[in-house]
Amino acid sequence: MNKRVGKQTIRTDSKPRIISTYSVVGPKEGEGPLKDYFDIILQDDLNGKDTFEKAESSMIYMAVTESIKKANLKENDINYLFAGDLLNQLTSSCFAAKDLDIPFVGLFGACSTMTESLALAAMTIDGGFANYVVAATSSHFSSAERQFRFPLEYGSQRAPTAQWTVTGSGAMVLGREGNYPYVSHITIGKVKDYGVNDVNNMGEAMAPAAVSTIAQHLMDIAREPSYYDLIVTGDLGKVGKEITMKLLLEEYGYDLKNNYIDCGDEIFDHERQGTNAGGSGCGCSAVVDCGFIYKNLIQGKLKRVLLVSTGALLSSTSCFQGLTIPGIAHAVAVET
């Protein structure tokens, strides 16, 4: 009955399956290197709505409903929707959930929400509480910019370490049966704060949380990094990825140079697309995990991956009050 492994990790008994995923992205993401892996690329990042927030909400609604269709299920087959986003009071998720006839659990983990929701979805199935669960999240460049930074109309300059919030949403449907990739282990992270207070350098702020969670996960289940075909952090970008690799090697002796990617680093061609240190936002790891990673798992090109979405837990209020930027990361091992 007790599924705890080591200090901070749990293993699943029933191997909750990811039976379908759906990813929707904006036009810019649709011009990036991973464009062929997304289910739909919007022509217009307003998606026919009159505000960016409504557009983002329509994207998560689309990801959820289309992922359910892809699983050949109906809305009322789904026992729970675990979802969240970056907007104040989860505006995007809550207004999508309002139009869905599914019990709703709202989550906030900043950009760690994809693995936070996936972890809870898998635990809910493994605990015997659900037959089908959807895990989902979203972000939108324009709704995030104006909430966290500046009105777009200012045309602010961007720091070299700044990241570009991904416009996109991803959803995963989990179930009990079938020959699909399954969740084997989950490591819920602790909040880590190394005193970073540069709001233009999220990668540096989140890296210690990624390092803590990845190292604890590997120690808990006594695996070397090489067990995984790929370790996939959320949205550390180029800067945070470098720090994470360096710290894992120097502090823990884990060498990730052969099997480590970061969703924020992969989703854009930074030079060509002007995305500086890389992509970010809840939608970043959501669409890369639901698109690129899941499709490679289904095709057998990947067999074991460790998904580690990472979140920077700041608000504009906490920044204005001089506080630092805490980070968090949750790891979910998916295997076939």
Added chain:
Amino acid sequence: MNKRVGKQTIRTDSKPRIISTYSVVGPKEGEGPLKDYFDIILQDDLNGKDTFEKAESSMIYMAVTESIKKANLKENDINYLFAGDLLNQLTSSCFAAKDLDIPFVGLFGACSTMTESLALAAMTIDGGFANYVVAATSSHFSSAERQFRFPLEYGSQRAPTAQWTVTGSGAMVLGREGNYPYVSHITIGKVKDYGVNDVNNMGEAMAPAAVSTIAQHLMDIAREPSYYDLIVTGDLGKVGKEITMKLLLEEYGYDLKNNYIDCGDEIFDHERQGTNAGGSGCGCSAVVDCGFIYKNLIQGKLKRVLLVSTGALLSSTSCFQGLTIPGIAHAVAVET
């Protein structure tokens, strides 16, 4: 293994126990009718901090750490902290979690967060994923007013239907063993929106969600309302409470007149304290459940209660964009 009952409810197998609670409130709550049930009443609602947000965060930190002490446990005995609050990006919870060495799952359910976190904590224990879990939430009158309404310095008039955000935090420690009140059933709610857009009438906005969850819970487990010594909604206040009673009777035939209270209605003496339609905020049901309800359960004065925290899922952005106010409610049955 399958713990589902009816359409939307689950029962626990192992009866996760609520082994301790802790409640901290501000000075105004400490002058209300329930003052004798709170663990500590602050003399100063800034709690020695220089901002209301930092004060709120210090209160949830206090509730979590003191509840752990009351359970004779240490921080590293706790496998998960499920917590959330009203502030943008959960500022209060995240900055408390930063100073706690506990894996953290951030939740947003507006004022439904006490039963949202309690539900997930109980499921996590019942699913075999944890030995001890803390569920917690907080709110603060002054941080909420300036985020959602107006700067306090404006001295705005308050509508008769307006509620008063409770300054307070409550935490519950759940475990596997002992002769304590236990969680028997959980009904996670759906988001309900009846088109209310008056931000000064949260009770009306949340009532349909409370009605939906309570009715579904009773139908799922085939119980009459009289099974419970008390049904306790979160923070509907006087207005929302009346609507909830009326709708449950007229639409479902459930008569709650003998065993129903609302935390927002109970926590203040509205006439004397000028709190209009009642208390609100995540902290409202948190401190009433952790204080008044839990202590009555422990003393044997209550044996079966249904806790139903209720949340209004609005943001200032969604209001400015002309959207209505969706509500949600989660029900947790606690028995001895």
